Amino acid sequence: MSAISFSSVCFSRGHCWNNPKEFGKVRKQQGGKLLVKCSSKSGNPSSQNAVRVGVLGASGYTGSEVLRLLANHPQFGIALMTADRKAGQPISSVFPHLSTRDLPDLIAIKDANFSDVDAVFCCLPHGTTQEIIKGLPKHLKIVDLSADFRLRDISEYEEWYGQPHRAPDLQKEAIYGLTEVLREEIKNARLVANPGCYPTSVQLPLVPLIKASLIEIKNIIIDAKSGVSGAGRSAKENLLFTEVTEGLNSYGVTRHRHVPEIEQGLAEAAGSKVTVSFTPHLIPMSRGMQSTIYVEMAPGVRIEDLYQQLKLSYEDEEFVSVLENGVIPRTHSVKGTNYCLINVFPDRIPGRAIIISVIDNLVKGASGQALQNLNLILGFPENLGLHYLPLF
Numbered sequence: 001m002s003a004i005s006f007s008s009v010c011f012s013r014g015h016c017w018n019n020p021k022e023f024g025k026v027r028k029q030q031g032g033k034l035l036v037k038c039s040s041k042s043g044n045p046s047s048q049n050a051v052r053v054g055v056l057g058a059s060g061y062t063g064s065e066v067l068r069l070l071a072n073h074p075q076f077g078i079a080l081m082t083a084d085r086k087a088g089q090p091i092s093s094v095f096p097h098l099s100t101r102d103l104p105d106l107i108a109i110k111d112a113n114f115s116d117v118d119a120v121f122c123c124l125p126h127g128t129t130q131e132i133i134k135g136l137p138k139h140l141k142i143v144d145l146s147a148d149f150r151l152r153d154i155s156e157y158e159e160w161y162g163q164p165h166r167a168p169d170l171q172k173e174a175i176y177g178l179t180e181v182l183r184e185e186i187k188n189a190r191l192v193a194n195p196g197c198y199p200t201s202v203q204l205p206l207v208p209l210i211k212a213s214l215i216e217i218k219n220i221i222i223d224a225k226s227g228v229s230g231a232g233r234s235a236k237e238n239l240l241f242t243e244v245t246e247g248l249n250s251y252g253v254t255r256h257r258h259v260p261e262i263e264q265g266l267a268e269a270a271g272s273k274v275t276v277s278f279t280p281h282l283i284p285m286s287r288g289m290q291s292t293i294y295v296e297m298a299p300g301v302r303i304e305d306l307y308q309q310l311k312l313s314y315e316d317e318e319f320v321s322v323l324e325n326g327v328i329p330r331t332h333s334v335k336g337t338n339y340c341l342i343n344v345f346p347d348r349i350p351g352r353a354i355i356i357s358v359i360d361n362l363v364k365g366a367s368g369q370a371l372q373n374l375n376l377i378l379g380f381p382e383n384l385g386l387h388y389l390p391l392f
């Protein structure tokens with residue numbers, strides 16, 4: 001990263017954004033000074049100005065999504081990509097849709113040389129990640145997409161993940177990466193624990209409402225649904241087409257490992273313990289996630305108060321939008337993008353509200369938010385490389 005100058009270089013408007021409003025936002029965010037330069041070839045690791053990025057677990061779904069997003073990033077070049085079973089293979093044989101990019105072959109982590117790498121996205125299964133990150137050189141900035149550093153209390157990690165935490169010192173250093181909520185802390189982090197997909201979709205609507213004491217912190221019910229890519233790419237019987245298609249499958253009923261992560265974030269917003277009822281479901285689509293959340297409003301609070309609070313909280317946020325009154329968020333509208341769309345509706349039971357939040361589990365729920373976080377850590381505009389319209 002030493003080759004990068006973060007100041008006084010030009011910003012090619014045509015290449016980076018085509019939306020003058022967004023361009024204006026970046027100017028504002030950077031105090032009117034344009035800080036980065038667009039390289040002519042996205043994702044080119046040899047670019048003189050590129051931050052050299054490693055993608056650990058590039059043969060998995062979130063890893064491949066990082067590769068897709070980085071193809072549109074003017075400053076991050078891919079220096080190395082690792083795999084486990086697929087080590088030694090070119091990316092074209094693992095993900096043919098990425099074969100048009102000039103990318104390095106997949107290698108095993110033990111063969112990776114990080115001396116020339118600035119930052120890594122760690123897209124590995126939880127449980128294996130702690131040991132791997134512990135062994136990485138200290139100069140690396142790390143965004144970890146697994147659950148291994150999300151729970152501040154390591155005894156809680158052991159309880160929910162069924163094994164003792166293997167890097168307690170690193171856990172103390174890790175910053176939880178819910179960007180819109182912890183932006184300032186993330187800017188100074190070396191290791192960011194990127195949130196889980198369900199916890200992202202739940203905390204984004206609930207944190208501002210809890211902070212403003214507009215909803216009760218008891219009786220929160222979360223009914224959540226995920227596309228099948230949420231379960232990763234490795235083969236499992238319950239993920240076969242025949243098991244998933246034309247049906248709805250509840251899982252993790254009464255005890256899903258995202259419960260402590262959700263409760264941790266909501267408790268921080270409330271300043272006291274919060275418990276939630278949470279049931280996830282697998283639905284027959286490849287990507288996308290919806291959380292339908294049932295809450296009790298605080299005494300005297302009206303649905304309009306919830307709506308206005310959410311609007312206010314996210315009015316300056318590019319990636320979280322509160323829809324117009326009455327418009328129902330749909331997973332179609334966020335497919336392939338880093339957006340979270342939210343809306344709030346009055347329940348027919350007086351005093352209760354229904355909140356709907358949608359994200360793409362692989363983007364805002366994983367690789368997109370991870371890129372948002374790495375942009376922040378490295379001092380770039382946080383939306384760099386994240387301008388995608390929905391695939392619908």
Ligand SMILES: NC(=O)C1=CN([C@@H]2O[C@H](COP(=O)(O)OP(=O)(O)OC[C@H]3O[C@@H](n4cnc5c(N)ncnc54)[C@H](OP(=O)(O)O)[C@@H]3O)[C@@H](O)[C@H]2O)C=CC1
Nearest residue numbers: 057059060061062083084085086123126146230232233366
């Ligand atoms: N999928 C999603 O929507 C989300 C996932 N996450 C989290 O992100 C992480 C990655 O998820 P996802 O991409 O879906 O998972 P995948 O199963 O699709 O990919 C896992 C990757 O890790 C590699 N790998 C597996 N075991 C090892 C090991 N022992 N040592 C080194 N590399 C290994 C695999 O290599 P190979 O294929 O070559 O064996 C593959 O590249 C997980 O922790 C997941 O929980 C977070 C939010 C959302």
Ligand SMILES: CC(=O)N[C@@H](CCC(=O)OP(=O)(O)O)C(=O)O
Nearest residue numbers: 145146147196197198226230231
């Ligand atoms: C559909 C599906 O199986 N989804 C995964 C969650 C994906 C995710 O966010 O997982 P991490 O916490 O591991 O990062 C699950 O329920 O375990």
